[in-house]
Structure formats: structure tokens, C-alpha cells
Amino acid sequence: MSDYTAEFNGVRATLRKLSFYYCLGTLVMWISGSIAIFFAGGGNETSNTQAVSYFAFLFIIPFIGIGIQGWPIIKTFLFGSGIGDAITGPLKADYTVVTVDGAGNRISSDGGAQSIMENFLGKIALLFFVYFISGIVLTIQVLFLSVKGLQLNSKAKSNFKPSVPTIVLRNVAVTLIPMFIFMGILVVKSVALNMPATSAVTELTIEKDGVIIVKYPTKEGVITIPAEIDGLPVVGIRSNAFQSDKQITSITIPEGVTDIGGTAFYKCSNLRSVTLPRSLERLGSLAFSDCENLTEVKISGSKIEYIRYTPGPRGMKQISTNFFIEDYEQGEHGGSFTKCPNLSETSQQAIRNSGYTGKF
Numbered sequence: 001m002s003d004y005t006a007e008f009n010g011v012r013a014t015l016r017k018l019s020f021y022y023c024l025g026t027l028v029m030w031i032s033g034s035i036a037i038f039f040a041g042g043g044n045e046t047s048n049t050q051a052v053s054y055f056a057f058l059f060i061i062p063f064i065g066i067g068i069q070g071w072p073i074i075k076t077f078l079f080g081s082g083i084g085d086a087i088t089g090p091l092k093a094d095y096t097v098v099t100v101d102g103a104g105n106r107i108s109s110d111g112g113a114q115s116i117m118e119n120f121l122g123k124i125a126l127l128f129f130v131y132f133i134s135g136i137v138l139t140i141q142v143l144f145l146s147v148k149g150l151q152l153n154s155k156a157k158s159n160f161k162p163s164v165p166t167i168v169l170r171n172v173a174v175t176l177i178p179m180f181i182f183m184g185i186l187v188v189k190s191v192a193l194n195m196p197a198t199s200a201v202t203e204l205t206i207e208k209d210g211v212i213i214v215k216y217p218t219k220e221g222v223i224t225i226p227a228e229i230d231g232l233p234v235v236g237i238r239s240n241a242f243q244s245d246k247q248i249t250s251i252t253i254p255e256g257v258t259d260i261g262g263t264a265f266y267k268c269s270n271l272r273s274v275t276l277p278r279s280l281e282r283l284g285s286l287a288f289s290d291c292e293n294l295t296e297v298k299i300s301g302s303k304i305e306y307i308r309y310t311p312g313p314r315g316m317k318q319i320s321t322n323f324f325i326e327d328y329e330q331g332e333h334g335g336s337f338t339k340c341p342n343l344s345e346t347s348q349q350a351i352r353n354s355g356y357t358g359k360f
Contacts, residue, residue, distance in 0.1 A: 008152040012164050015145040018072060019167050022142050023174040025069020025135065030178030032061035037185050070134025073141075077130045087127050091116050142171060210235030210256075216242065221249035221270070227256055237264050239284060246270055255279050260287050262307065269293060278302050287336045294340045297347040304354045306336055335359065 036057035067074065078084040093112025100106055149164035162170075211232045213225065227234060234254060239261030242248060250273040251265070257277050262284030265271060271291045278300035284307050288294060335358045337343065337351060343360050 004152060004155045008149070008155075008164075009160065011145055011149045011152060012160060012167070015142065015149050015164065015167055016162070018138060018142050018145065019171050021071050022069055022138060022171060025065045025067070025071075026174050027178060028065030028068055029062045030182050032057045032065065034178065034182045034185050037182065037189055066135050067131060070131070070136075070138050073134035073137045074130060077134070083126065083130065087123050087130070091119055091123075094119065146171065212236040212238050213241050214238045218242070218245050218247045221247055223248055223250065224252040225254055225257075227254040235259070237261060239263055240266070242268055244268070249273070251275070253277055253280070258282065260284055262286055263289070266290055272296065274298065276300070280304055282307055283336050285335060286338065288340060289335060289337065290339045292339065293342060294337075295342050295344055295347070297337075297343065297351055299347075299350045299354055302354065304356070306356055306358070 036054055039054065039057075078088060093115040095115045096112045097110040097114050098106055099108045146164075146168045150168065153164045211229045211234050213234060213236070216223070216225065225234060225237075233256045236257060236259040237253070240263050241261065242251075242265045243263050244267045245265075246269060248265075248268055249270050251271065252275040253260070255277040256279055258279055258281045260280065260283050263286045264284060265274075265288045266286050267290045268288075269290075269292060271288075271294050273296045274288065274294065275298040280299075280302070282305045288297075337356065338359050340360050343351075348360055
């Protein structure tokens with residue numbers, strides 16, 4: 001066997017071994033990140049299970065992927081170097097903190113507890129450093145071995161499979177393909193989250209012939225909701241329909257609308273003017289709450305039933321014909337205009353005349 005062939009076989013064997021950990025760790029990191037981004041921003045409410053799953057896919061599983069990718073380096077550091085001895089060695093006190101009185105007499109000693117704690121934290125910090133640096137070191141090794149293996153490939157004679165070019169090509173594919181998938185998902189999600197709707201998303205009720213606004217485009221600050229959509233009268237605005245919309249400055253709701261769901265305009269921080277119809281019968285809890293710049297509310301002399309919030313699982317609850325107000329029951333007011341400190345005296349009086357007894 002020639003010297004080139006012997007050297008080549010050694011390089012190929014090492015490259016193949018390290019490439020296994022590199023590919024597996026890289027796949028774990030990119031795939032978990034892609035899953036986290038794909039399912040992010042799925043709605044206004046996030047359950048505890050969804051939050052834990054998102055955290056796991058975005059942080060915990062990639063953290064494991066780093067360890068998989070750099071495991072050969074971590075093993076070398078821990079069990080074959082002085083750094084490993086510093087991490088795995090026994091905890092010892094380097095000094096002892098002694099308390100003395102004014103005369104210099106010893107009162108107490110911590111027995112080296114402070115020193116042991118500092119050494120323990122130092123070991124943890126060093127372990128994390130080795131853990132995170134291992135992936136970088138292994139990647140550099142794989143790159144170096146790939147270049148060297150390709151250089152020797154043309155000079156050496158070897159029938160081992162897979163060949164070095166195949167190993168290198170696989171490493172490149174495992175690196176680039178998941179990365180492009182991740183970036184594609186990220187771009188699509190970013191565009192989807194920032195792109196305004198092109199038309200109103202509506203939903204038909206099952207109890208009366210009409211349309212409920214679920215989402216509505218807000219390309220401009222001044223919005224006038226149409227009285228009809230697709231030939232059907234607009235009868236309500238769904239809970240959360242405009243929640244936290246920063247573009248809207250003025251909203252006019254047409255005659256025919258009888259219900260506005262809870263938190264429908266919650267935290268619309270730039271909303272300044274609201275015109276409510278005479279047909280309005282029910283207004284959900286926190287519907288216009290936290291609209292700190294709201295100054296004017298035009299409302300007719302008709303009485304409105306203000307709905308109070310009732311804790312419970314998210315979902316649809318049928319309340320008379322007002323089935324699209326989520327998690328709310330009839331009863332006392334629910335603070336529909338709370339934290340609207342800039343409302344004019346005229347607007348406040350008009351709202352109170354409609355039956356509201358809450359705070360502003």
C-alpha cells in the first residue's frame with residue numbers, strides 16, 4: 001500500500017466518523033428550528049402546551065443537536081485533556097472565609113463553602129463553553145479533512161465506500177438543504193405576518209342571515225365597515241377582530257350590526273374616533289379597552305347591553321343569538337372602555353347614557 005493510500009484511508013475513516021455526528025446534529029438543529037418557526041404565530045392565544053412545545057423546538061432540541069454534532073470533541077475534552085480534569089475533578093476549597101471580631105478573635109468560618117461554590121460555577125461555565133465550542137471545532141475539522149481528502153483522492157488508490165467526494169457531497173447537502181428550508185419558512189411566515197389582508201374574512205352565523213367580521217383589512221387608518229358583504233348584511237364583529245391593530249385611527253360601524261365581541265378593538269393604540277350604530281345591542285368586555293388615544297365615541301341614544309368577562313377555556317359559547325362573542329356571559333358591564341383616559345366628556349356621557357357603568 002502506498003503512502004498516499006494509507007494516509008488517504010486514515011483521512012477518509014476519520015472524515016466518515018466525524019461526518020456522521022456533524023450530519024445528525026445539523027439535521028436535528030435545522031429541522032427543530034424549522035418546526036418551531038412553522039408553527040409560530042398560529043393565533044392570538046397560546047396554550048401552555050403550545051408554549052412548551054415551541055420552546056422545546058426552538059431551544060432545547062437545537063441545544064441537544066449541538067451536543068450531538070460536537071460529541072467527539074466533547075468526549076476528547078472531558079476524558080482526554082486537562083480541561084476535562086478541571087471539569088470532572090472533585091470540588092475543593094481554595095480558600096476559607098473567616099469572620100473575626102474587633103480584637104482579631106475568630107468568630108466563624110464558612111469551611112470553604114464560598115470557594116467551593118465559585119469552583120462549581122466555574123466548572124459549569126467551562127462545561128458550557130466546551131459544549132458550545134465543540135460544534136465549531138468539529139465543523140472546522142470536517143472542512144479540513146474534506147479538503148485534504150479531496151486532494152489525496154486523485155493520488156491514492158482506494159475502493160472503500162462511500163468515497164470521499166460522496167461524503168463531502170452528503171455533508172454539503174445536509175448543511176444547505178435544511179438551511180434553505182428553514183430560511184424559506186422564515187420568509188413565508190414573515191411575509192404572512194406583515195401582509196395586510198386583501199379582503200375581509202367573514203363568517204356566516206347559523207342563527208341569523210348575516211355576516212360576522214372575523215378579520216378586516218386595515219391598509220389605511222380610517223375604516224368604514226360596509227353594511228353588506230357579498231349581498232349579506234353585516235350583523236357583528238368577532239372577538240379579537242381588530243385587536244392590537246396599530247394602523248387603524250378611525251372606525252365607523254354600520255347600521256345593522258347588533259353585536260361587537262369582547263376585545264374586538266383591544267389595544268388599538270392609535271384609534272382616536274369610533275362611530276357606533278343605533279342597531280348595536282351588545283358590546284363585549286374590553287371591546288375598546290386600552291385604546292389610550294381614543295378621544296371620541298359617537299353613539300346613539302339606544303341602550304346597549306354590556307357583557308362581562310367570565311373565566312373559562314377559550315372557545316365558542318352560545319349566548320342567546322350572540323354566539324360569536326367568546327367566553328363572555330350576559331350580566332354586569334365588563335369594562336368595555338377601561339383605560340381610555342383621553343375620552344372627551346361628551347363621549348363619556350354618551351357612553352354612560354347607553355348603559356355603561358364602568359371606568360374609563
